[in-house]
Amino acid sequence: MSTFIQQLINGISLGAIYALIALGYTMVYGVLKLINFAHGDVYMVGAFMGYYLSNGLGAQWAQKLGQSSDGLVARGLLGGGAMEPSLVTALVVMLLAMAICALLGVVIERLAYRPVRKYSRLTALITAIGVSLLLENGGQVVFGADPKFFPELFRKQNIGLGGGVSVNSADIVVFVIAMALMVVLQFVVYYTKTGRAMRAVSYNLQSAKLMGINTDRIIAFTFALGSALAAAAGVLVAIRIPRIDPLMGILVGLKAFVAAVLGGIGNIPGAMLGGLLIGITETMVVGYLSPTYKDAVAFAILILVLLFRPSGLLGSVAQEKV
Amino acid sequence: MPRYARNLAIALLLLAVLYALDYLVFDPGRRMISPYVARIIMLAGINITLAVSLNLINGFTGQFSIGHAGFMAVGAYSSAYFSVNYGKGIAEGMGDGALGWAVALLLATLLGALVAAAAGFLVGVPSLRLKGDYLAIVTLGFGQIIVVFLNNIESVGAARGYSGIPIVKSFFWIFLVAVLTIVSVHNMVRSAFGRALISIREDELAAEAMGVNTTRYKVAAFVISSALAGAGGVLLAHFDGYLNPKSFEFIKSFEILIMIILGGLGSIVGAVIGAIVLTVLPEALRGFAEYRMVIYSVMLIVLMITRPQGLLGGLDPFKGWRARNRAKTRTEAEEITAEDTRDKESVDKATLGERARDTSLGEGDTRS
Numbered sequence: 001m002s003t004f005i006q007q008l009i010n011g012i013s014l015g016a017i018y019a020l021i022a023l024g025y026t027m028v029y030g031v032l033k034l035i036n037f038a039h040g041d042v043y044m045v046g047a048f049m050g051y052y053l054s055n056g057l058g059a060q061w062a063q064k065l066g067q068s069s070d071g072l073v074a075r076g077l078l079g080g081g082a083m084e085p086s087l088v089t090a091l092v093v094m095l096l097a098m099a100i101c102a103l104l105g106v107v108i109e110r111l112a113y114r115p116v117r118k119y120s121r122l123t124a125l126i127t128a129i130g131v132s133l134l135l136e137n138g139g140q141v142v143f144g145a146d147p148k149f150f151p152e153l154f155r156k157q158n159i160g161l162g163g164g165v166s167v168n169s170a171d172i173v174v175f176v177i178a179m180a181l182m183v184v185l186q187f188v189v190y191y192t193k194t195g196r197a198m199r200a201v202s203y204n205l206q207s208a209k210l211m212g213i214n215t216d217r218i219i220a221f222t223f224a225l226g227s228a229l230a231a232a233a234g235v236l237v238a239i240r241i242p243r244i245d246p247l248m249g250i251l252v253g254l255k256a257f258v259a260a261v262l263g264g265i266g267n268i269p270g271a272m273l274g275g276l277l278i279g280i281t282e283t284m285v286v287g288y289l290s291p292t293y294k295d296a297v298a299f300a301i302l303i304l305v306l307l308f309r310p311s312g313l314l315g316s317v318a319q320e321k322v
Numbered sequence: 323m324p325r326y327a328r329n330l331a332i333a334l335l336l337l338a339v340l341y342a343l344d345y346l347v348f349d350p351g352r353r354m355i356s357p358y359v360a361r362i363i364m365l366a367g368i369n370i371t372l373a374v375s376l377n378l379i380n381g382f383t384g385q386f387s388i389g390h391a392g393f394m395a396v397g398a399y400s401s402a403y404f405s406v407n408y409g410k411g412i413a414e415g416m417g418d419g420a421l422g423w424a425v426a427l428l429l430a431t432l433l434g435a436l437v438a439a440a441a442g443f444l445v446g447v448p449s450l451r452l453k454g455d456y457l458a459i460v461t462l463g464f465g466q467i468i469v470v471f472l473n474n475i476e477s478v479g480a481a482r483g484y485s486g487i488p489i490v491k492s493f494f495w496i497f498l499v500a501v502l503t504i505v506s507v508h509n510m511v512r513s514a515f516g517r518a519l520i521s522i523r524e525d526e527l528a529a530e531a532m533g534v535n536t537t538r539y540k541v542a543a544f545v546i547s548s549a550l551a552g553a554g555g556v557l558l559a560h561f562d563g564y565l566n567p568k569s570f571e572f573i574k575s576f577e578i579l580i581m582i583i584l585g586g587l588g589s590i591v592g593a594v595i596g597a598i599v600l601t602v603l604p605e606a607l608r609g610f611a612e613y614r615m616v617i618y619s620v621m622l623i624v625l626m627i628t629r630p631q632g633l634l635g636g637l638d639p640f641k642g643w644r645a646r647n648r649a650k651t652r653t654e655a656e657e658i659t660a661e662d663t664r665d666k667e668s669v670d671k672a673t674l675g676e677r678a679r680d681t682s683l684g685e686g687d688t689r690s
Contacts, residue, residue, distance in 0.1 A: 035455060035459075112623050112627070115627040116626055116630060122583070123583075123626050123630040126579070126622070126626050127622075127623055127626040129576050129579075131619075133615065133619035134619035134620060137615035138619075141613060141616060254462075254466070254572075257459070261456070290474075293470060295466065296470035298463075299463035299466050300467065302459065303460055303464065303467075306449075306456055306459070307452075310452055
């Protein structure tokens with residue numbers, strides 16, 4: 001039993017990360033009907049941004065600002081010149097990485113996806129594959145192909161829960177931040193004007209345009225939002241397992257996409273549910289069966305779901321129109 | 323001259339030409355071309371087989387499959403297993419000469435294609451009920467699952483890779499399979515069978531209404547496409563004598579997909595040219611060292627933005643020749659290429675805006 005609970009805790013933590021990435025897939029699919037294959041690589045860029053921010057820049061800025069009058073603020077924010085590990089540092093690094101990746105998402109949309117939007121969906125899909133290859137290979141050139149080790153942003157410790165079950169503080173932080181981000185997203189999508197426009201565009205792009213919605217802006221915003229969440233996932237995953245490399249986004253991206261489909265693509269709560277389910281099942285397979293089959297789990301679940309409930313767990317069934 | 327006699331003559335001539343090329347140009351002893359160039363040409367031949375076979379299901383039937391590398395892997399591994407365990411025995415039983423190896427390789431190819439066809443059937447029957455994006459994801463998922471299994475099967479080397487496969491680097495053999503693939507897909511597309519496939523691509527509901535058993539045709543096309551991909555895999559397995567599950571990841575499927583998109587979906591000539599271009603291009607970019615793949619991906623994006631219908635989309639180099647041919651026989655129907663329809667569609671879309679209905683990926687959309 002204690003093994004089960006332990007695996008469940010690990011699975012929820014992993015699942016929360018999948019869910020964050022899945023949200024980006026599902027939102028972009030919602031508005032553009034495009035499988036954004038580059039999304040997993042945006043997550044990779046997010047992790048690397050976190051790496052550079054917390055390593056080089058963080059220390060430098062703190063040092064530079066330390067001599068000016070703002071020094072105290074900088075010290076407080078970045079945890080001092082020597083990069084004292086603290087939760088605040090982790091949050092600042094994550095928010096900055098999110099901002100950078102939001103920008104990256106907008107740039108990708110503007111330069112690569114918008115020009116092909118008027119063509120067939122297949123063209124857009126191939127373009128997405130092209131962007132994905134570009135980020136992976138560009139990442140290998142810019143960041144170097146070797147894996148990097150993420151600095152410890154705050155002190156990790158195991159907290160015993162009794163009965164041989166323990167929780168790592170990193171897992172708690174990951175879960176809490178991921179949940180907080182999803183609450184923020186829910187708020188943005190359901191309680192703001194922009195969110196309402198997003199839902200309108202996702203329901204019908206043409207009609208949304210006729211209603212005076214600036215669809216280009218909304219699509220760009222969707223990319224920014226999705227990419228920011230991917231970046232957050234990138235930093236969080238690096239907090240959990242501090243080993244990052246330019247190809248880390250491929251498989252995780254695919255699994256997150258599977259999570260989005262599992263929950264019902266285009267459906268935001270579905271993506272969260274799908275992410276958690278995939279994460280939990282994967283850790284269960286690792287714990288009880290064999291770790292070598294863990295990469296097949298997500299796809300096996302996906303195939304079963306699609307065969308028996310093709311629109312996903314929470315997706316609505318669309319009637320085919322003649 | 324009766325038709326069959328003419329066809330036989332063409333086939334014999336083709337065999338002679340391939341053999342002569344193999345003997346005169348590709349024999350390493352003659353040093354006509356460097357081993358490097360010979361290697362690229364042969365790899366292009368294997369890629370032609372893969373691209374043309376994928377075109378049957380993606381280009382002509384309009385079913386978007388991105389798990390082609392999986393079937394290729396099935397063909398490659400099953401034939402490699404056969405060659406390693408039985409191939410040498412068969413070849414030696416026949417005198418260990420060229421003939422013996424030819425028989426062994428022929429058997430390996432047939433076996434690889436057959437096993438890949440069986441895998442295609444198993445995957446195709448359940449997944450072809452899905453459409454558009456969902457079909458794409460499921461085929462991608464199956465492709466990944468095949469790779470995970472290969473990573474776990476000890477008897478074929480698991481994640482270390484499978485080595486010690488008899489090497490048969492034969493221009494003749496590779497291009498024979500390539501030509502057979504081209505001819506069979508070409509003929510299929512022009513037969514009643516192919517007409518049914520194209521009708522499914524154009525409008526599945528209408529095809530169904532006209533009495534086409536769409537499921538059956540889709541599965542048949544999928545199985546044939548898988549078998550041909552398996553044959554391509556067999557050639558690859560015996561090309562380097564080493565297989566690794568890593569080389570059959572979905573990236574490989576994308577590569578083949580990009581070949582047929584580059585050439586123009588639903589065009590055999592396009593698929594052939596796409597395969598050649600994408601085999602040569604990474605080699606040509608070798609001078610740029612680590613920037614090679616960056617340039618490659620940028621070129622892909624730029625191509626999609628500037629020529630979404632592919633390099634040869636809307637162009638048909640044999641149009642004049644075929645028109646004359648058609649006038650003579652009056653039996654060949656007009657080739658309906660995907661570019662023709664897609665071109666019109668893209669114009670429609672540009673003027674009318676995006677319509678809810680999209681034939682290129684089917685209507686697998688659900689909305690929240």
